[in-house]
Amino acid sequence: MPSDINNKLNILLLGVNHKTAPVEIREKLALRETNPPALKLFHELPACMEVVFLSTCNRVEVIVGTNDIERARDQILEVWQSRSGITDNEFSECTYEYRGIEAVRHVFRVAASLDSMVVGEPQILGQLKDAYRNASEEGCSGHILNKLMHKAFSTAKRIRTETRIASQAVSISYAAVELAKKIFGDLRGKSALMVGAGEMAELAAQHLKTNGIERLIVANRTLERAMELASSLDGEAVSLAELEDVLVDADIVISSTGAPGLVITKDQVKRIMRPRRHRLLFFIDIAVPRDIDPRVNDIDNVYLFDIDELKEVVEENKAERQKEALRAERIVESEVIKFKSWMQSLDIIPIIKKLQEKAENVRQKELRRTLKNLKGLSDKERQAVEKLSQSLVNKILHDPIIFLKKGSRDKDKDDVLAMVCRIFALNGAGETISFENYMKEKNKLEGRCSSKQAN
């Protein structure tokens, strides 16, 4: 029933992400420079009643609540394309579109980081929260998007606690830090030594720092570069000649020189174990060719991971995440189903209202007529008649209302609603609810919703 679909509030999502569009296009579509800002721009469109605009480095999405999906879609596409200045072709090739329950599923998956480039990365949830906060501060979000966003956040939280989707490192530098934690427990008070100044080593050193490493030493062939890096990482610089001395103090060694041969040999490490009182020593060799003699791993209390081994760890973790992602998808599905039934119950509320209104009108009218004819009734008798009419109405309406509430979850819900409307002659044959009525209802609900939020 097309008129029915046109009238009820629905969700539409248009967007691009890292899989569908290159970064140049994503940047343009983010509409960073427009005035008014993108959120307002879309909210001003007549068909877009509610808008949330999400823009991150990997995705740009417009989520709208609308009563006329087709119109909203056309309006958004037109504005978006003209403002971003990209060609027709490019635009239609890289945007995706989800409607109704599909849009709900997509938002839930995005929030839970199932649609991310690195599945399980935690930033996206924060970015979505920011986008929503922005929309509600600007008054652009409403009943249906409020509900959608809150459900998306709680679903993401549920996934985070019930699955281990984000519990393992999926980058080499993170994996190195995770390993260090499994060897040393707490990294506070430990010292790290960087041999060579590779980019990945720098990244790992930064992670170590944020995890509480107390002292950072940078050793490099050219002391100048060492000092440069040391000052940017707030560490100390030494030359390679002093390597053996600083090895005595270090707990974690990250090696990434471009040297053709070994920089740290087994004998060297054996020698320093006694002066360092056999404290545990963790070598991370991310240089190619390798800097550290692989036999170092055979020494007691010395642990060595080279780049290939770290990559393997990362691959295993990724595989683990994929497994967890499957469980997460199941959670998303169950939440989507819950949301679906909420969306459907949204349709029946106005009908129930109408039904009750109609019955009440009939009752009032008939009551008035009857009481006019029955003169000389005492107050008590009048009340009894009124009560009788009231309970007649309630009893008769009880089953149809239950039927509506149950029917709203069926597949052929639209038929059910149409049938009820026809039987009770609500709004003419088959046509369910008018838009005006819908909006009235919606505004009422919204008032309730926002007061809940304020709490």
Add this chain to the structure above:
Amino acid sequence: MDELLFQLVFFIYIAATAGFIVHLVSLRKGVEKIAFYILAAGFCLHTVAIIFRWIMEKHAPLVSFHDTFSFLSWAIALAFLLFQAGHNVKALGAFVSPVITIMLAAGLMHPRQVLPLPPALKSLWLPVHASICLISYALLTLAFCIAIMYLIQERQIKQKKLGAIFRRLPSLETLDVMSERCLKIGFPLLTLGIITGSMWAESAWGSYWSWDPKETWSLITWFLYAALLHQRLTVGWRGRKSAYMTIIGYVTLLFTFIGVTYLLPGAHSYAL
């Protein structure tokens, strides 16, 4: 009555062990805490059972194997509960609770009759010497369990097998430090146990040391632990070597506690 209590405690310990193992396998939240409380409940009941036994025997229930095993199990539970309350080493319960259960089972397998105490042993030294020794054994048991965990975790990291076990066990350094803590309390108590034993020997038999097999073997055990602690504190021994020594020390300790009585009869052999 006392036997019924002991059996009940035994089943509670089994339940706690199952809980710890379920937690280790499934990592389900809350299960470890529940297992911990079950164990604590078992421990309280165990305390009641021991007091009951004490009243029944009219001397400290630390003579027969039935009672010493039971007391050792009780002491390990006590040490574990206190230790976890302070440090909360994850997964430790799954390694310690089976030992607690086995020790109690070993006690229950021995005859529970109360044999008349030889007059020479009726002394205040009995509860002092025996309880100190058994509490030191309990701490050394904890050190042993932690050393086992260390070796498992060490092997995972050395061989780069970073699977389920790797994720479940604590870090190497945590395990090493915790094992040392147990040794540092357990060893002085063991020393004290031997000293009180020799003082008791003097008052009962008139000589401090008579090279009875039990005495000889406790001395061997003591030397092993002394060497381990000495190496740890002076040279900085730690990690795998120290864990192996902890295990060797514990095996010797078990032999001193059980094997000597069965295999090498001497002044202590009444304990059967």
